[in-house]
Amino acid sequence: MKKVFLSEKNCLKDIIGQNTAKEQLKSALIMNRHIIIVGPPGIGKTTLAKNIAKLLPKQKLVDCAYHCNPENPICPDCKSKINSNKKLKLVEVSGEKRFVRIQGSPDLTAEDLIGDIDPIKAMRFGPLSLEAFTPGKIFKANNGVLFFDELNRCPEKLQNALLQVLEERKATIGSYDIDLNANFIFIGTMNPKDSSTEKVSDVFIDRFDLVYMNYPENPETEKEIIKAKGKKILEFPKELLNLIVCFIRSLREDDRLEKLPSIRASIGLYERAQANAMLNGRKIVCFNDIKDAVVSVLSHRIKLKPSSKYLISPEKFIEEEFEKLVDSKFSELKSEKSGLP
Secondary structure: OHHHHHHOOOOOOOOOOOHHHHHHHHHHHHOOOOEEEEOOOOOOHHHHHHHHHHHOOOEEEEOOOOOOEOOEOOOHHHHHHHHOOOOOOEEEEOOHHHEEEEEOOOOOOHHHHHEEEOHHHHHHHOOOOHHHEEEOHHHHHOOEEEEEEOHHHOOHHHHHHHHHHHHHOEEEEOOEEEEOOOOEEEEEEEOOOOOOOOOOOHHHHOOOEEEEOOOOOOHHHHHHHHHHHOOOOOEOOHHHHHHHHHHHHHHHOOOOEEEOOOHHHHHHHHHHHHHHHHHOOOOEOOHHHHHOOHHHHHHHHOEEOHHHHOOOOHHHHHHHHHHHHHHHHOHHHHOHHHOOO
């Protein structure tokens, strides 16, 4: 990984923009630091983590669910084969296939991630034997990337279990001590403005470096992302794309909003406008195609602050703000001179 970062300046190509976050991420990974990417939804946190996995070199590993290193296997099956002098089957595994995603949830338990003692195997091999231990999801990221999305949604008890694994490579499950040799890059994500989250302890967060991401830096970057990530089935005039980006970015600057629209909103409006044009039998998007989609695409992607939400609905807010922006900056798009309805 270090060689790739030093030899290729623009190795994180899956994300457009976010240059500061990319440099911070590379700096942390060079020193094998655990990382949490902090930012609002829809800005590419998952894509950036997957890009890291793509950069991992292909490796000859055991053909098992835990991608064991043949010289130091971690799963009971591989260890059992070695003890029985059986040959391990090796396969070449790409970095992408060594990317394991865990979705943060209050329902997750330490046993889900780390593993547990199988009572049937415990009766056969003994309760303290390695063979009785069934590894959890965390082991599938062995020799790869463990991506923990929405880390601040998991309960504090689970944070404590992860703390021990990340710091000591050891886990305690009930009365059992399980030594871990799993080798992985840990990348977590957090949305700092999400209210439905668990408390993240200082002891836990102290083990990480935080990399901050935000919405696209400027309109040109956002337009580039829209054209790269959005589906294009019809001609989309440049002036109308400017309108979409300008409207979305104006909403992000509105101090009446508590929840702001992400880049997914921009892409959604771009795609839905094309679909509306197609349904109307046209091969080029017009102003009304965007106007007819704004409420459907945006009203649920914003949240008004208490001082405003009792005065106006999100749907009405979007309609009014769109009309205001068009009248002040894009009125020519509604005129006949523009060639658009």
